[in-house]
Amino acid sequence: MFSFFKKKPTPDADNGSVFTEVGFADLAPKTAPAPVVAPAPAAPEPVVPVIHEPLAPAPEVSPSSSTLEVLAPVAAPEPLAPVAAPAAPVPQPMPVPEQAAPVAAPPAPAPEVAAPAPRAGWLQRLRDGLRKTGSSLASVFSRTKIDDALFEELEEALLMADAGVKATEFLLETLKQRVREARCTEPQAVKGLLIEVLTELLLPLERSLEVGRHNPTVMMVVGVNGAGKTTSIGKLTRHLLEAEQKVLMAAADTFRAAAREQLAVWAQRADGSGVQAQGAGWVDIVSQQGGDPAAVTFDAVNAGRARGCDVVIADTAGRLPTQLHLMEELKKIKRVITKAQPDAPHEVLLVVDGNTGQNALTQVRAFDDALGLTGLIVTKLDGTAKGGVLAAIARERPIPVYFIGVGEKLEDLQTFSAREFAQALLS
Ligand SMILES: Nc1nc2c(ncn2[C@@H]2O[C@H](COP(=O)(O)OP(=O)(O)OP(=O)(O)O)[C@@H](O)[C@H]2O)c(=O)[nH]1
Numbered sequence: 001m002f003s004f005f006k007k008k009p010t011p012d013a014d015n016g017s018v019f020t021e022v023g024f025a026d027l028a029p030k031t032a033p034a035p036v037v038a039p040a041p042a043a044p045e046p047v048v049p050v051i052h053e054p055l056a057p058a059p060e061v062s063p064s065s066s067t068l069e070v071l072a073p074v075a076a077p078e079p080l081a082p083v084a085a086p087a088a089p090v091p092q093p094m095p096v097p098e099q100a101a102p103v104a105a106p107p108a109p110a111p112e113v114a115a116p117a118p119r120a121g122w123l124q125r126l127r128d129g130l131r132k133t134g135s136s137l138a139s140v141f142s143r144t145k146i147d148d149a150l151f152e153e154l155e156e157a158l159l160m161a162d163a164g165v166k167a168t169e170f171l172l173e174t175l176k177q178r179v180r181e182a183r184c185t186e187p188q189a190v191k192g193l194l195i196e197v198l199t200e201l202l203l204p205l206e207r208s209l210e211v212g213r214h215n216p217t218v219m220m221v222v223g224v225n226g227a228g229k230t231t232s233i234g235k236l237t238r239h240l241l242e243a244e245q246k247v248l249m250a251a252a253d254t255f256r257a258a259a260r261e262q263l264a265v266w267a268q269r270a271d272g273s274g275v276q277a278q279g280a281g282w283v284d285i286v287s288q289q290g291g292d293p294a295a296v297t298f299d300a301v302n303a304g305r306a307r308g309c310d311v312v313i314a315d316t317a318g319r320l321p322t323q324l325h326l327m328e329e330l331k332k333i334k335r336v337i338t339k340a341q342p343d344a345p346h347e348v349l350l351v352v353d354g355n356t357g358q359n360a361l362t363q364v365r366a367f368d369d370a371l372g373l374t375g376l377i378v379t380k381l382d383g384t385a386k387g388g389v390l391a392a393i394a395r396e397r398p399i400p401v402y403f404i405g406v407g408e409k410l411e412d413l414q415t416f417s418a419r420e421f422a423q424a425l426l427s
Helices: 067-071 122-142 148-160 164-182 187-205 229-242 257-271 293-306 324-340 358-371 389-396 418-425
Strands: 217-222 246-251 282-286 311-315 347-353 375-379 401-405 413-415
Touching: 122 148, 122 187, 122 418, 148 164, 148 187, 164 187, 164 389, 187 389, 187 418, 217 229, 217 293, 217 324, 217 358, 229 246, 229 257, 229 282, 229 311, 229 375, 229 401, 229 413, 246 257, 246 293, 257 282, 282 293, 293 311, 293 324, 324 358, 347 358, 358 389
Parallel strands: 217 311, 217 347, 246 282, 246 311, 347 375, 375 401
Antiparallel strands: 401 413
């Protein structure tokens, strides 16, 4: 199911490739927590490395048999509301997720403790999240016959699911043709064909993020306020660490006091995972409170090169595409990354909140026009997301969806599968 690739320049005897692949699922649960080894302080002068600070460990809030649960995020800060286009380009306040206070352990175990309920699988969470739309799409096929009314109802349901006019037209046209070819007589068979057509439409979005081709691989992560950038970076970093990657994070959101701390919390979670006991992975953070985001990123890339990092990830401040001066700031960050490493950035990732519907497509267009996106992370598909917007993105701006977010826990960052998504949408 997982297809997140780590590529390292080691010979692969089987296929002659110099790369190896590692999937999330290949990573064994860690049992021996050990601190992440701080990298050798060989950084250039202006870099301010943040060695993992003794942040309070996150309390366990969700019962589960999964060993990954120990790494679960602390009680979640309130997700931010989707951002609508503002009337004027005024910088938005940066909300700061709060870390829950550790909960004191009970004095003695209760005599009878109910067995913890198994945590819903991520696919179920995706299904649950898309249920509202899914059920209205699926209900179209409970009709008794295939007629114009069925297609009209389907058109309405697709539009309601945020698929947008172009993708809806394409899906309906292709579906009608397939129905004719297959000589379908049962509405349920039409549903099966729609899953096929939708899967084909979404397939170009299904791509793997590659790491290891460049030294370091430099990623720049952008998006509107509260889309889930820092959370997604944290989850991604955790997976990179498990794959024994050396990761340097640049806290390029220099005006939000807690930006560095938020990243550090994730770094510390990685620390507590025992990853270090498995190999050579580590994480460090470059930050400069109140500094120039481009300068911090420039230093981070240089430090990443000097320290032999595998991956440098720049976490930028949230902004609306209509805030033109802030979009210029992003362009500047991208330019200075190229100055520090001529072939970088290798990835410009937009994090979009799946709940924002067609607004997500607007964001994709705007950030792509400004920066040339290489990939998307679509978050909060466990919420009230309608999901159809991915069809709109596939039709109008087919940028790979490297990951989807289906919750706030580490394991809720998943690779995108076109078929699974189409099935979940119509389940
Ligand atoms: N339910 C759910 N919540 C998520 C997901 N991803 C992120 N969140 C939550 O969304 C909120 C905002 O996440 P952040 O990572 O702080 O967002 P951000 O884009 O870095 O925010 P700014 O830096 O302020 O722009 C937090 O409460 C996260 O826990 C997801 O996939 N599902």
